Amino acid sequence: MSLSNLIDDWSRYRKGREEGGFHDYEHMWGMSIDLNKCIGCNACSVACYAENNLAVVGKEKFEKGQGMHWLRIERYWDEPDLGEERTSEFQQHGASFLPMMCQQCNAATCEPVCPVAATYHTPDGLNAQVYNRCIGSRYCSNNCPYRLRYFNFWSYYENSWPAPLQMQLNPDISVRDKGVMEKCTFCVQRIRTVKDSASMENRKVRDGEVQTACSQTCPTGAIEFGDMLGMYDPETGVAETKVTKMWRKYQVELGKTKQNKQTPELRGYRVFEFLNTDPCVMYLDRVREV
Amino acid sequence: MQNNEVYKDINEDLKWAQINKEVLKSMENPRKGYWISVAVCLFLIMFAVVAEVHQYQVGMGAANLNWPHMWDLYIATFIFWIGMSHAGTLLSAILHIMNADWRKPIYRFAEAMTTFSLMTAGLFPMIHLGRLWNMYWVLPYLTDRGIWPNFRSPLVWDAFAISTYLTSSALFLFIGMIPDLAICRDNARGWRKKLYTALSLGWRGDDRQWRNFRRTYLIMACFLIPLAVSVHSIVSSDFAMSIMPGWSVTSFPPYFVAGALYSGCAAIITLFILLRYYFRWEEYMTIAILEKTAKLTFAIAMVWTYLNLIEFASVWYGHSAADKEVLLAKFSGPYAPFFWAMIFCGSVVPFALAFEKxxxxxPTMMVVSIILNIGMWLERWMIVTPTLSLSYHPIAHDVMWPSWVQWFIVLGSFGWFGLLFLVFVKVFPAVSMYECKEMVLHRRELANKEISPVMANSPGGGASIGGGSPAPGVANKSPGVEGS
Structure with a gap:
């Protein structure tokens, strides 16, 4: 049994604590999403379906709330400020959009509650979901304040890709059967591939080398993806990446439950950071004339 | 019902042999109602099995679960059954330590209720798993995968707590039954003889055995009380340890324990009346004992109501907008009818217990006790579901109603519990004979204030007395058992 592992990990953890700030991250993947640029076209969501073999559940089941969209575009209408004079069903300013994928929280609420440790934090700073280990207690989804975890309520794979559509499935990632929880992985298969080729060439992963399907697809370039370890621990010598630059520019810091914003131009925020989940995705608020 | 003299806890004139005879009779000829109940239970189980097989085949979508309603009636009913199990411990362990001897004729079936409701509750976490076939991964068994369960998860604590509680309560039930099993052994024939001979562990009723028995029983009782409290606190941690509004409530552990004792006591009243009817046990399950149980239930109902109000108040005066929203939605949202039904059943109906008549x-008590338990079941549902329908994220606000699969399995669990219980009361003495004798003896002592004539009467009262002597001493060596 893994008793020796347990003791090893514990002593490593204790040692790290004494030296101040323990972590064994090699990377810390994060995002910055500019809502000013988001036009709500859903291309990212479609790309996610294609990249990650997401089950297409059909209209009925989707309406029932059994869809599997790892990345969803949430559409919000502003509170009516025209009062009685409102003429249209929709707001004058139109909708605002919020692309939500797993926020890869550093203090993820889903991780401690899984009875079998099927979800845990990887050295990549990712909140991983091990499909083979999952027994489907669904506690993680209940405890996710963002509701970003999706459960295979049915055996979708039988009907999702009628022949020959199964030929287009991504071979780098598994197809999940019923009874398993799943969620956005920040395209972990792409991260793996890039990391592998980098280590073959004996170099570090370059900024921008890994692209998630959503950031690659976004027509307006609203989604920025990259390594944020430099933000988390400046001493590791990880170069400044585009994402870290964005986070620094908008003065959003990790490990905080509230950001000190000095001016309204600092549009950066993280969703529900007051819950102390410490998410790795920063959103830039949409600015518009009112 | 003419005067107060009628309402004695137990009739002091009962003879030892009469007690044996009347209790053992329950194993032979119950009323027809018993068999009807068995049939109803089997019927319910059948439907549940169909539903479960269907759900196993096609996935959890059959239960009409969805995002964000990942949990629903299964978890609610799980808590309900865990709660039900607490009353047995209350009667057999807590009241034992407090020397409340009126518990003696009724604690045996209450304890059986504990064991069987735990066995029912244990099914639900399994039924609700997406991959039922991997449920043993929650246990820290030896594996070459080299992976432990996640000890931080309340669900793992649940697995430990419930299996510990089930083991100890089954053991407690068995230990408390040994002297009675010896009586059964002495009177039985056929397969029953073999069964009781094996189970009574060579009980002869001598001094040493009684001393050891008493000590073991007391130690088990002391062990079981903190265990029972911790089990339901741990079950409440499933919610209290989470981050969700309406679940993350500090007062949940005592609230759950109070709710548990409440529903358990109500269930005891229901089963009390049923058993009294099935086996014609008017002499043992007396109105006076029923009254005492009802008073206890009333007290616990008020504790539960108080804790409910505390929860509302702490949310109301707290500054969490999400918590407040969930609370208001309980009062006035789509689940409000069930919420108010719960308040009515759980906090208003128990006032019926305040009236002596x-x-x-x-019949009134039967109806009231069932209503109380419906209220407690609704309470559990109202803990689980409104939070899921209304959590932090506005996009995930959703109302969902359970499908037939869930309802069938929930109803089937009542059948499963009922069947286990009914088989138990038919195979084992559901009234503790030796403790009834103790009680009668004690009441006689109180009445006569004179011990010696009682002692003169006690031995040789029948073919087998199975330990009529509570106090080990020279005068009463309870020769009856050995003689048979």
Whole structure:
């Protein structure tokens, strides 16, 4: 049994604590999403379906709330400020959009509650979901304040890709059967591939080398993806990446439950950071004339 | 019902042999109602099995679960059954330590209720798993995968707590039954003889055995009380340890324990009346004992109501907008009818127990106790579901109603519990004979204030006395058992 592992990990953890700030991250993947640029076209969501073999559940089941969209575009209408004079069903300013994928929280609420440790934090700073280990207690989804975890309520794979559509499935990632929880992985298969080729060439992963399907697809370039370890621990010598630059520019810091914003131009925020989940995705608020 | 003299806890004139005879009779000829109940239970189980097989085949979508309603009736009913199990411990362990001897004729079936409701509750976490076939991964068994369960998860604590509680309560039930099993052994024939001979562990009723028995029983009782409290606190941690509004409530552990004792006591009243009817046990399950149980239930109902109000108040005066929203949605949202039904059943109906006339009226008590338990079941549902329908994220606000699969399995669990219980009361003595004798002896002592004539009467009262002597001493070596 893994008793020796347990003791090893514990002593490593204790040692790290004494030296101040323990972590064994090699990377810390994060995002910055500019809502000013988001036009709500859903291309990212479609790309996610294609990249990650997401089950297409059909209209009925989707309406029932059994869809599997790892990345969803949430559409919000502003509170009516025209009062009685409102003429249209929709707001004058139109909708605002919020692309939500797993926020890869550093203090993820889903991780401690899984009875079998099927979800845990990887050295990549990712909140991983091990499909083979999952027994489907669904506690993680209940405890996710963002509701970003999706459960295979049915055996979708039988009907999702009628022949020959199964030929287009991504071979780098598994197809999940019923009874398993799943969620956005920040395209972990792409991260793996890039990391592998980098280590073959004996170099570090370059900024921008890994692209998630959503950031690659976004027509307006609203989604920025990259390594944020430099933000988390400046001493590791990880170069400044585009994402870290964005986070620094908008003065959003990790490990905080509230950001000190000095001016309204600092549009950066993280969703529900007051819950102390410490998410790795920063959103830039949409600015518009009112 | 003419005067107060009628309402004695137990009739002091009962003879030892009469007690044996009347209790053992329950194993032979119950009323027809017993068999009807068995049939109803089997019927319910059948439907549940169909539903479960269907759900196993096609996935959890059959239960109409969705995002964000990942949990629903299964978890609610799980808590309900865990709660039900607490009353047995209350009667057999807590009241034992407090020397409340009126518990003696009724604690045996209450304890059986504990064990069987735990066995029912244990099914639900399995039924609700997406991959039922991997449920043993929650246990820290030896594996070459080299992976432990996640000890931080309340669900793992649940697995430990419930299996510990089930083991100890089954053991406690068995230990408390040994002297009675010896009586059964002495009177039985056929397969029953073999069964009771094996189970009574060579009980002869001598001094040493009684001393050891008493000590073991007391130690088990002391062990079981903190265990029972911790089990339901741990079950409440499933919610209290989470981050969700309406679940993350500090007062949940005592609230759950109070709710548990409440529903358990109500269930005891229901089963009390049923058993009294099935086996014609008017001499043992007396109105006076029913009244005492009802008073206890009333007290616990008020504790539960108080803790409910505390929860509302702490949310109301707290500054969490999400918590407040969930609370208001409980009051006025789509689940409000069930919420108010719960308040009515759980906090208003128990006032019926405050009236002496109603407490002594069996049909009323039957109806009231069932209503109380419906209220407690609704309470559990109202803990689980409104939070899921209304959590932090506005996009995930959703109302969902359970499908037939869930309802069938929930109803089937009642059948499963009922069947286990009914088989138990038919195979084992559901009234503790030796403790009834103790009680009678004690009451006689109180009445006569004179011990010696009682002692003269006690031995040789029948073919087998199975330990009529509570106090080990030279005068009473309870020769009856050895003689048979």
């Amino acid at each position: 109603l407490r002594r009226h069996l």
